Amino acid sequence: MAAVRETVETVGEVEKYKYGFFTDIESEKAPLGLTEDTVRFISAKKNEPAWLLEWRLAAFRRWLTMTEPTWAKVSYPPIDFQDAYYYSAPKQQAKLDSLDQVDPKLLETYEKLGIPLTEQKMLAGVAVDAVFDSVSVVTTFKEKLAEAGVIFCPMSEAVAKHPELVKKYLGSVVPTSDNFYATLNSAVFSEGSFVYIPEGVRCPMELSTYFRINEKQTGQFERTLIIAEKGSYVSYLEGCTAPQRDENQLHAAVVELVALDDAEIKYSTVQNWFPGDEEGKGGVYNFVTKRGDCRGANSKISWTQVETGSAITWKYPSCILRGDNSRGEFYSIAISNGRQQVDSGTKMIHLGRNTTSRIISKGISAGKSSNTYRGLVSVHRKAENVRNFTQCDSLLIGSKCSAHTVPYVETKNPSAVLEHEATTSKISDDQLFYCMQRGIGEEEAVALIVNGFCRDVLQQLPMEFAVEAQKLVGISLEGSVG
Amino acid sequence: MLEIRNLHVTVDGKEILKGIDLDVAAGEVHAIMGPNGSGKSTLSYVLAGREGYEVTEGSIRFNGKDLSEMGVDERAAAGIFLAFQYPLEIPGVTTMTFLKTALNAQRKARGEEELDAVRFLKLVREKAKPLNVNDDMLKRALNVGYSGGEKKRAEVLQMSLLEPALAVLDETDSGLDIDALKTVADGVNALRSPERSMIVITHYQRLLDYIVPDVVHVLSGGRIVKTGGKELALELEKSGYAGYGADAA
Numbered sequence: 001m002a003a004v005r006e007t008v009e010t011v012g013e014v015e016k017y018k019y020g021f022f023t024d025i026e027s028e029k030a031p032l033g034l035t036e037d038t039v040r041f042i043s044a045k046k047n048e049p050a051w052l053l054e055w056r057l058a059a060f061r062r063w064l065t066m067t068e069p070t071w072a073k074v075s076y077p078p079i080d081f082q083d084a085y086y087y088s089a090p091k092q093q094a095k096l097d098s099l100d101q102v103d104p105k106l107l108e109t110y111e112k113l114g115i116p117l118t119e120q121k122m123l124a125g126v127a128v129d130a131v132f133d134s135v136s137v138v139t140t141f142k143e144k145l146a147e148a149g150v151i152f153c154p155m156s157e158a159v160a161k162h163p164e165l166v167k168k169y170l171g172s173v174v175p176t177s178d179n180f181y182a183t184l185n186s187a188v189f190s191e192g193s194f195v196y197i198p199e200g201v202r203c204p205m206e207l208s209t210y211f212r213i214n215e216k217q218t219g220q221f222e223r224t225l226i227i228a229e230k231g232s233y234v235s236y237l238e239g240c241t242a243p244q245r246d247e248n249q250l251h252a253a254v255v256e257l258v259a260l261d262d263a264e265i266k267y268s269t270v271q272n273w274f275p276g277d278e279e280g281k282g283g284v285y286n287f288v289t290k291r292g293d294c295r296g297a298n299s300k301i302s303w304t305q306v307e308t309g310s311a312i313t314w315k316y317p318s319c320i321l322r323g324d325n326s327r328g329e330f331y332s333i334a335i336s337n338g339r340q341q342v343d344s345g346t347k348m349i350h351l352g353r354n355t356t357s358r359i360i361s362k363g364i365s366a367g368k369s370s371n372t373y374r375g376l377v378s379v380h381r382k383a384e385n386v387r388n389f390t391q392c393d394s395l396l397i398g399s400k401c402s403a404h405t406v407p408y409v410e411t412k413n414p415s416a417v418l419e420h421e422a423t424t425s426k427i428s429d430d431q432l433f434y435c436m437q438r439g440i441g442e443e444e445a446v447a448l449i450v451n452g453f454c455r456d457v458l459q460q461l462p463m464e465f466a467v468e469a470q471k472l473v474g475i476s477l478e479g480s481v482g
Numbered sequence: 483m484l485e486i487r488n489l490h491v492t493v494d495g496k497e498i499l500k501g502i503d504l505d506v507a508a509g510e511v512h513a514i515m516g517p518n519g520s521g522k523s524t525l526s527y528v529l530a531g532r533e534g535y536e537v538t539e540g541s542i543r544f545n546g547k548d549l550s551e552m553g554v555d556e557r558a559a560a561g562i563f564l565a566f567q568y569p570l571e572i573p574g575v576t577t578m579t580f581l582k583t584a585l586n587a588q589r590k591a592r593g594e595e596e597l598d599a600v601r602f603l604k605l606v607r608e609k610a611k612p613l614n615v616n617d618d619m620l621k622r623a624l625n626v627g628y629s630g631g632e633k634k635r636a637e638v639l640q641m642s643l644l645e646p647a648l649a650v651l652d653e654t655d656s657g658l659d660i661d662a663l664k665t666v667a668d669g670v671n672a673l674r675s676p677e678r679s680m681i682v683i684t685h686y687q688r689l690l691d692y693i694v695p696d697v698v699h700v701l702s703g704g705r706i707v708k709t710g711g712k713e714l715a716l717e718l719e720k721s722g723y724a725g726y727g728a729d730a731a
Contacts, residue, residue, distance in 0.1 A: 429533070434570040437530050438580075438640060439558035439588035448583055452574030452623065 030087035036060060039187050042087045046156045046190070049163060059176040059186035066180045072343035073372045073404060074312050076248075076285065084250060086188045086221070141205065148204050150234075151196040155223055158194035165196055169227055173256035173293045173320070181252040181314075182289040185221045189254065192222035197232035197263075206462050208237045224255040228263035230296065235266040235462055248311060249274075253288045261296030261323065266304070268461055269317075270469055272476075273309035278367075280339030283311025290317035294326035294355075302329035303346065304460040306469045308476035311340060316374065318347035321355035321383075328357040331457040333469075335450075335476050336369030336401070345375035345406075350386040350416070359390040362454045365401035366477055372404040377418055379411040386416040394424040395453050397446065397477070447474030483508045483679045484529075484648055488540035491521075491528050498524045500704035501540070506648070509676040513690055513715060514683045516701035517723040522683045523567065525701070526652045529681075530564045531557050544648065559591035561647030565637040565654055572624040577636060580624045581606055581643055588644060609642045613669050631662030638669040649673070650681045655689035667692030687719040702726040 030041045039060050043053040068079070145152050151162060159166050176186040193209045209224070228234055251273065257265050267290075276283025286309075292301035303317040319328025330346035348357035357377065365371040371394065379386045394403035405422050427449050435445035451458065451470055461469055484506040491499040498521045506512050516522050528535045529542065531554040542549040549557060572580060586596040597605065610620065613635045625633050634654060641649055651670065655663055670693050674680070682693055690698075690712065698714040699706045700723070707726050708714065 428570075431570050431572060433530075433532055433554065434566065435572070435580075435584075436554040437558055437564050437566075438584035438644065439555050439591060440584055441555050441587060444583070444587060448575055448580070449572060452572055455574035 029085045032085060033082040034060075034084070034086055034188065038086050042188055042190055045087060046159065048156075048159055051167065052159060055171070055176065056187050059183050060188075062177055063180070063183040063187055066183060068180050069314075072314050072374070073370065073406075074314060074341040074343050076312055076341075079248075079250065079285070081184075087190050144204070148201055149198040150201065150203050151194065152207050153194055155189070155192040155194050155225065158196075158225075162194070162196070165227065166194070166225070169225055169256070169258055170223075171256075173258060173291050174254050174289050179289060181287040182254050185223060185252050185254045185289070189221045189223035192224040192253070193226075193236075193238075194224070195226040195234060195236060197226075197228045197234045199229040200231045201229075202232065203234040206235050206237060208239070210239045220249070220251045220253070222253045224253070225258075226256070226265055226267070227258045228260060228265050228299075230260045231262040232260075233264045233266075235268070237268040237270065237462060237465055239270045239272070248276075248282060249284045251284050251286050251288065251310075253290075255288070255290040255317075257292035257301055259292065259294050259296060259299035259301050259323075259326075262298045263296060264300040264302075265292060266302045266462075267292070267317070268465065269303075269305040269307070270465060270472065271305065271307045271309055271313075272472060274311075275309045275338060275340050275476075276311040278338050280311065283340075284309065286310035286313045286315060288315040290315060291320065292318070292328070293320045294323050294328060294352075296326070297323040297352070298325045299323050300327040300329070302331070302460070304331040304457065305333070306457075306461070306472065307332070307334045307342065307344065308472055310342075313340075313342040313344050315344050316346055316376075318349065318376075319357065320349045320351065321357065322351045323355075324352040325354045326352055327355065329460075330357075330359045330361070330375075331460040332361045333364070333454045333457045333473070334362070334371060334373075335364045335366075335473065336371045337366040337476060338369060339367065340369040342370070343372040343374055345373045347376040348378070348388060350377075350379045350383040350388070353382070353384045354386075355383060356387040357389075359388070359392075360456050361390075361392045362457055363392070363394045363403055363405075364397065364450055364453065364477070365394070365403045366397040368400045370402045370404070372406060374406045374408075376408040376410070378409075379413050379416040379418070381412040383413050384415050386411075386413065386418075388416070388418045390418075390420045392420075392422040393453065394422075395450065396424065396426045397450075443474070443478055446477055450474075450477060483510075483545060484681075485543040486540070487543075489528070489537065489542060490539035491524055492536045492538050493524060493534060497538070498704055499528070502701075502704075502706055504699070504706065506679045506681060508647075508679055509674075510697065511674065511680045511682060511693065511695045513695035513698045513712075514681060514701050515685070515687070515698060515715060515718055517726070518685065520701045521704045522685075522701055523652055526564055526650045526681075526683055529557075529562060529648075529650055530554060555587070556591070558644075558646075559588045563641050563644055563646030563649045565634075565641060565649065565651045567653040567656055569625050569628075569633045569637055571626045573626055575624055576621055577624045578603075578606065578620045581620075581640065584640070585643055606639075606643060610639055612672065613639050613642070614665060615639050630657035631659070631665070634658060634662065634666050635669070638666055638673075642669065642673055645678075647677065648679045648681070650683065651693075652683045653685065654682070655684055655686065663689065664692060687715045690715045700726055 030038050039056050043056055174182050176183055195207060197203050259265050273284035273286055294301050301319050307313055321328050328348050334342045334344050336342045346359055359375060361373050363371040363373055373392045377388045392405045396403055403424055407420055409418055431449060432445050451473055458466055458469060486502050486504040489499055489502040514522055582602050589596055615635055695712055698710055700708040
């Protein structure tokens with residue numbers, strides 16, 4: 001059948017990335033390259049306190065001594081870190097009191113992305129923070145959230161208004177020394193969302209941040225910090241897009257989650273950065289460090305991700321299960337097409353007693369892409385009665401792509417029960433023929449089969465986004481059949 | 483309805499059908515019987531347009547249209563339905579979702595309005611009831627973990643919902659016990675109509691006790707070697723295929 005025949009190279013990959021437009025808007029940038037002065041420039045732009053500048057500079061100095069990790073199963077030419085801009089902000093009035101003051105071009109951009117920021121058009125019950133290059137454009141539903149005591153604002157605002165919280169938690173999950181990209185982020189991070197849920201509060205709506213890289217040669221280094229106090233609950237979703245460009249754009253974000261006793265954080269990602277064209281030209285390098293700390297007893301952190309974009313993905317959203325009886329979950333769909341390279345997975349670090357974790361990973365490879373699951377389940381010596389269940393399923397479309405599964409298991413406590421299941425399958429000619437004989441077109445048939453394959457994970461997404469994600473699965477596989 | 487002329491079909495470079503002529507008029511039920519390897523399934527696949535089944539000579543016309551230019555899904559939308567001998571499993575896709583996707587894809591292809599969830603649900607329940615297909619079965623992934631009988635009932639349900647002009651039933655009796663066979667046959671018989679033609683492919687005469695054909699053809703060595711009325715099937719039951727240049731298998 002054609003689908004399994006071969007990926008057609010002539011497919012207009014470029015036309016399919018509908019978020020690939022560029023907004024012509026005046027912006028203010030830091031000078032090209034990265035020096036201590038760049039770090040000082042960013043910190044000054046954000047009117048940061050001295051302690052934060054010092055924090056950044058320490059990270060920067062450390063970064064200078066570090067080398068890029070090379071263990072992932074991805075290949076790309078060396079990155080010239082001096083040939084990039086580390087800060088870019090659309091020029092507009094310094095302070096915004098209402099949406100009316102936002103540059104209409106920016107609102108238009110988000111409208112095009114399908115993210116209406118004007119409140120009357122807002123998705124009911126979803127508060128949105130929109131980040132354009134290095135700054136937050138607008139945060140919606142602030143007042144309603146404030147009534148519940150929830151803080152949801154851009155990181156720079158949190159630094160100004162809630163310095164004690166930021167100081168206490170920033171870098172407490174992903175230390176500035178963590179890894180090359182996290183350290184780089186610590187030095188130059190420019191925006192991101194800050195979320196604080198007070199004790200016993202169930203956040204009254206979904207929180208959502210949309211990230212958009214617009215400027216040329218600009219890296220995006222957002223830093224997100226979510227703190228769920230005792231007995232609280234929050235569900236947070238991030239979405240990402242970028243214009244299509246010939247050169248690669250670097251995205252090195254850090255996300256830190258802290259769940260205290262009995263708290264629960266559900267973090268969902270729909271990542272659709274520009275994946276590059278069919279020749280592998282351009283696209284976003286997505287080198288991201290995401291980690292959640294189940295610091296309190298009975299806490300729970302759940303990562304759900306739908307990854308369809310980026311030229312290269314290097315990310316391992318992880319859980320540190322520190323509190324007794326805490327639980328970590330990782331649900332992932334990673335789709336690679338064209339010449340995309342994905343090396344993604346999770347780490348579940350069991351430190352507390354009776355901690356449990358569950359990993360469901362669905363990798364779909366099409367075109368000439370490479371898709372690797374890399375996961376670590378680690379059980380500490382004192383962690384009694386740990387349970388983990390891991391399921392890694394790979395689906396291949398065509399015969400020029402590849403799927404790899406690299407599970408690491410380390411256990412220092414004999415009471416642990418760890419299960420690992422892995423399957424690899426191909427969409428068969430028979431299945432496609434069957435669907436098409438019922439009148440379903442070839443691409444729709446592939447999307448149907450792939451959505452079926454991903455069902456366990458799609459069900460984990462907040463309802464408002466599940467349908468979008470299903471469509472995205474279909475769109476990102478367009479052209480994977482000939 | 484269907485006109486097949488001097489049809490030659492090659493699979494992997496090997497000629498399987500060697501000059502088939504077959505006319506099926508609207509409302510008729512034709513049975514095609516024959517030993518294993520005679521080309522019965524090849525005929526069903528070539529009607530459906532499966533890739534790898536190459537027509538080297540001859541033609542197939544369906545309602546006046548040349549099928550050779552039409553893709554698998556286009557033929558389906560035009561009204562050709564194939565009930566599979568071994569229905570495929572589609573993990574994670576509920577039978578309900580699959581049916582809705584298929585029906586709406588066909589409606590869209592024909593320029594008809596797609597059915598919304600409410601109207602679809604009503605329709606599918608109405609069609610499912612006589613086939614003993616309950617909501618529980620509709621909510622399970624298509625054919626995954628279905629028994630042999632459930633799979634065949636699901637095939638007939640699809641046929642009933644999609645209302646094809648020509649239904650090709652490939653060894654629908656295989657793997658069924660007598661009760662399951664009766665249920666399936668009742669379902670098929672309920673779909674007989676003056677506008678709808680059927681081709682029933684079977685190795686055994688047993689199925690034809692329940693789905694009584696108007697015409698019976700014997701296919702052997704890639705050719706139709708004999709054509710007769712329903713009594714021909716009974717004759718084959720007694721004497722086997724030995725007289726038709728094949729093993730009695």
